[in-house]
Amino acid sequence: MNRRIANVNGWTIGAVLIITLLFVPNLSIVTGIFTPASENWGHIREFMLLNYIKSSLTLVFFTAIFTVAIGLSLAWLIAQYDFPLRNFMKWSLILPLSIPPFIGAYTYHGILNYTGIIQKTLRNHFDVSVNQAYFDIMNVPGAIFIYTIFLYPYVYMITRIFLSNQAASLVESARTLGKGPMEIFLKVIVPISRISVIGGVSLVILEVLNDYGVVKYFGIQTFSTAIFQTWFGLGDLDSSIKLAACLMGIVIFILVIEWILRGGKKYSFSSTKLRPLPLVKLTGKKAALATAYTLVIFTIAFLIPVLQLLDWVVLTFGKVPMEEVLTYTKNSIIVAGTAASLIIFFSLVIGNFSRITKHKFAKILPKLTVLGYSIPGAVIAVAVVTTFIAIDRYLAPVYLFLGLDSELVLSVSLVMLISAYIIRFFAIGYNSIESGYTKIGTDFRDASRMLGVSSLRTFFKIDIPMMKGAIISGFILTFVDILKEIPLTLILRPFNYDTLATKAFQYASDEKIMEASQASLLIVGVSAIAIFVFNKLLGEGRE
Amino acid sequence: MFIDIQNMSFSYSNSPANAVEDFTLTINKGEIISILGRSGSGKSTILRLIAGLEMPKGGSFSLGDKTLFNNHIFVQPEKRGIGMVFQDYALFPHMSVQDNVLFGLPKMSRSNKLKRVEEVLELVELEGYEKRYPHQLSGGQQQRVALARAIAPQPELILLDEPFSNLDTELLVKIREDLRRILKKANITAIFVTHNQNDAHVLADRIVKIKDGVIDQVGRPCDLLGSSTDEKGDIELLPEKELVSV
Numbered sequence: 001m002n003r004r005i006a007n008v009n010g011w012t013i014g015a016v017l018i019i020t021l022l023f024v025p026n027l028s029i030v031t032g033i034f035t036p037a038s039e040n041w042g043h044i045r046e047f048m049l050l051n052y053i054k055s056s057l058t059l060v061f062f063t064a065i066f067t068v069a070i071g072l073s074l075a076w077l078i079a080q081y082d083f084p085l086r087n088f089m090k091w092s093l094i095l096p097l098s099i100p101p102f103i104g105a106y107t108y109h110g111i112l113n114y115t116g117i118i119q120k121t122l123r124n125h126f127d128v129s130v131n132q133a134y135f136d137i138m139n140v141p142g143a144i145f146i147y148t149i150f151l152y153p154y155v156y157m158i159t160r161i162f163l164s165n166q167a168a169s170l171v172e173s174a175r176t177l178g179k180g181p182m183e184i185f186l187k188v189i190v191p192i193s194r195i196s197v198i199g200g201v202s203l204v205i206l207e208v209l210n211d212y213g214v215v216k217y218f219g220i221q222t223f224s225t226a227i228f229q230t231w232f233g234l235g236d237l238d239s240s241i242k243l244a245a246c247l248m249g250i251v252i253f254i255l256v257i258e259w260i261l262r263g264g265k266k267y268s269f270s271s272t273k274l275r276p277l278p279l280v281k282l283t284g285k286k287a288a289l290a291t292a293y294t295l296v297i298f299t300i301a302f303l304i305p306v307l308q309l310l311d312w313v314v315l316t317f318g319k320v321p322m323e324e325v326l327t328y329t330k331n332s333i334i335v336a337g338t339a340a341s342l343i344i345f346f347s348l349v350i351g352n353f354s355r356i357t358k359h360k361f362a363k364i365l366p367k368l369t370v371l372g373y374s375i376p377g378a379v380i381a382v383a384v385v386t387t388f389i390a391i392d393r394y395l396a397p398v399y400l401f402l403g404l405d406s407e408l409v410l411s412v413s414l415v416m417l418i419s420a421y422i423i424r425f426f427a428i429g430y431n432s433i434e435s436g437y438t439k440i441g442t443d444f445r446d447a448s449r450m451l452g453v454s455s456l457r458t459f460f461k462i463d464i465p466m467m468k469g470a471i472i473s474g475f476i477l478t479f480v481d482i483l484k485e486i487p488l489t490l491i492l493r494p495f496n497y498d499t500l501a502t503k504a505f506q507y508a509s510d511e512k513i514m515e516a517s518q519a520s521l522l523i524v525g526v527s528a529i530a531i532f533v534f535n536k537l538l539g540e541g542r543e
Numbered sequence: 544m545f546i547d548i549q550n551m552s553f554s555y556s557n558s559p560a561n562a563v564e565d566f567t568l569t570i571n572k573g574e575i576i577s578i579l580g581r582s583g584s585g586k587s588t589i590l591r592l593i594a595g596l597e598m599p600k601g602g603s604f605s606l607g608d609k610t611l612f613n614n615h616i617f618v619q620p621e622k623r624g625i626g627m628v629f630q631d632y633a634l635f636p637h638m639s640v641q642d643n644v645l646f647g648l649p650k651m652s653r654s655n656k657l658k659r660v661e662e663v664l665e666l667v668e669l670e671g672y673e674k675r676y677p678h679q680l681s682g683g684q685q686q687r688v689a690l691a692r693a694i695a696p697q698p699e700l701i702l703l704d705e706p707f708s709n710l711d712t713e714l715l716v717k718i719r720e721d722l723r724r725i726l727k728k729a730n731i732t733a734i735f736v737t738h739n740q741n742d743a744h745v746l747a748d749r750i751v752k753i754k755d756g757v758i759d760q761v762g763r764p765c766d767l768l769g770s771s772t773d774e775k776g777d778i779e780l781l782p783e784k785e786l787v788s789v
């Protein structure tokens with residue numbers, strides 16, 4: 001083989017192709033900035049833009065503060081102390097992640113509103129009527145509450161793993177220097193967990209900026225809702241592209257701040273000689289306090305909403321026809337399954353390319369695709385639609401030739417939705433696959449090739465079987481995330497195509513909260529199982 | 544010459560310094576060469592270059608009448624017909640001993656393949672271990688499976704990276720002698736890497752001493768006995784051809 005092309009092989013071609021396809025739609029946002037502004041845009045910029053920025057940043061700011069407070073304190077408690085129910089809480093405190101915030105939002109609204117369980121009990125049993133204002137959560141503080149209780153696990157999870165694995169020697173030496181627990185927390189734990197806290201909270205922030213379900217349901221104007229409103233309400237795609245570009249600007253700004261705060265460091269769990277932190281046993285009042293604190297959080301963030309959903313499912317059983325439930329469950333499984341499979345397949349190709357190509361660019365290029373996870377769903381929706389309409393326009397002669405009587409073929413099909421999922425969730429699958437590749441290294445591959453076996457056969461006979469764990473976990477993680485997804489699915493699905501998430505959202509939006517419970521509980525159940533299994537597996541490997 | 548390596552140079556992409564510089568060596572068919580050097584001197588890198596797992600910056604290499612690389616040509620490792628025993632064995636963990644050895648065998652009938660497996664396992668004294676998985680073997684046994692796997696396809700050249708590092712003394716002496724016998728009997732040319740003078744002297748027909756990626760000395764074991772640049776400090780680099788008379 002020619003020396004110069006020896007490194008350019010099928011893997012390179014495949015990887016570059018996939019990366020281009022994943023990345024190019026996002027460029028349409030960039031080009032959108034430069035298209036001439038419409039009349040609407042002038043109006044939006046003058047009267048609305050500041051409001052969007054203000055409400056988005058308010059939500060982000062307070063959610064960040066509260067999730068850090070709760071996530072870090074829980075992480076510290078679990079990592080350092082032993083108290084009743086600690087082992088149960090260690091895993092259970094992650095479970096709120098299985099409740100998509102929009103489901104949590106309508107559930108809490110249902111609990112607190114006039115016909116909800118609390119007010120009804122007060123009225124019927126205690127003859128107390130309350131001021132509705134105290135029970136209204138459909139506002140900015142309410143949204144912050146919802147985000148906080150369902151997103152704090154990001155901070156908790158990352159920080160707890162970090163603290164249990166890394167803090168032992170530091171805490172011990174601080175203790176031998178005669179420092180008390182409070183002092184250790186403030187002077188040792190807070191500074192050393194900075195990097196993992198920032199890692200966790202930046203995930204929270206990205207989720208908040210990405211969210212459409214909660215703010216739409218609560219009627220709060222943010223970038224996400226504004227993008228869709230401009231697009232569908234005003235029919236002005238150009239202006240919504242411009243809004244999307246602004247939102248992208250905020251995201252980039254936040255990522256840069258994150259990078260600066262981390263000092264360019266990545267939170268890594270250096271794997272050598274992990275020594276778990278020896279637990280301090282709490283007794284008496286302190287133990288009771290610790291148990292109570294974790295129990296309160298768990299109850300509010302998981303137990304109450306799940307029990308309420310269960311209650312509604314029982315109450316409405318049979319009201320929603322079984323066939324309907326089956327149809328949208330099937331739809332969910334089909335789209336999420338297809339998208340997750342493709343993500344894993346693409347990840348395997350790109351990961352292998354990155355692993356075997358010795359050029360620096362092979363290490364950097366895949367990072368581009370991972371950006372998708374930072375890009376809010378609303379932005380991706382705009383980017384994908386713009387791209388697909390352009391493709392359809394381009395392919396119009398082909399459609400004509402094939403005898404199709406429509407000009408829009410791809411942009412009204414599932415292909416568009418699945419592409420959007422792949423762009424948005426690629427990072428989740430890729431991370432799993434990449435760490436799988438890192439774990440097996442290149443030695444087995446080299447050994448196979450030294451036995452005269454081709455690169456492709458090696459891939460199927462050696463790499464894939466050895467990566468089974470990473471492939472399965474990557475698949476399930478992406479599958480679950482897609483199952484919960486709201487804005488992309490609502491916007492990009494073909495007409496009348498419903499999934500569990502869209503159905504739940506629609507019922508809730510139509511004030512049919514109880515009917516939404518079935519679909520919601522299915523989502524929560526599947527996610528909870530997946531989250532639980534993963535953290536269990538992950539944790540056992542580590543501890 | 545059966546093997547002809549000229550001015551092979553290489554640097555890893557993440558460091559500017561050459562890990563191997565101007566490596567020149569010719570080897571006769573059936574000869575056993577030992578590459579001797581301290582940790583980090585570039586021994587494994589040289590084997591990887593010969594194997595085709597890394598692409599040299601320059602130089603040329605031919606095996607028999609085939610050119611495997613020069614300024615224009617680069618033959619992929621799976622097309623070279625070179626066998627290799629890795630420093631950490633790289634036995635496929637999801638395959639039994641038998642499947643590991645079967646994996647590299649060229650197309651032939653199943654019964655012939657199984658016969659070959661039996662043959663090589665006998666050679667390394669692991670009969671009866673066919674069904675075991677790598678994690679059920681001791682370090683020394685794993686090493687012997689790796690050896691059997693590399694020998695099985697009857698490569699023209701076999702590369703061994705620290706083949707004895709995991710054996711106890713008794714087994715070491717035995718395996719070392721067996722290996723020499725096996726290689727000589729099959730007339731397989733071999734290059735093996737070690738940092739142990741003893742291994743090199745017992746097993747090799749010729750020893751190549753490496754220091755910082757550069758050939759320091761080349762010669763027959765008896766000629767090099769006891770001479771080590773580490774003790775004498777800097778020694779003038781001797782061009783390989785002047786020293787060698789095999």
Ligand SMILES: Nc1ncnc2c1ncn2[C@@H]1O[C@H](COP(=O)(O)OP(=O)(O)OP(=O)(O)O)[C@@H](O)[C@H]1O
Nearest residue numbers: 555557558562581582583584585586587588589738
């Ligand atoms: N993948 C790599 N990337 C960058 N540098 C490397 C890589 N592998 C090895 N090196 C460097 O190249 C030099 C030679 O390494 P090599 O592995 O060939 O040494 P060695 O002689 O086999 O050592 P040992 O006896 O410890 O196995 C060392 O300085 C090493 O740090």
Ligand SMILES: [Mg+2]
Nearest residue numbers: 586587630704
């Ligand atoms: Mg080595």
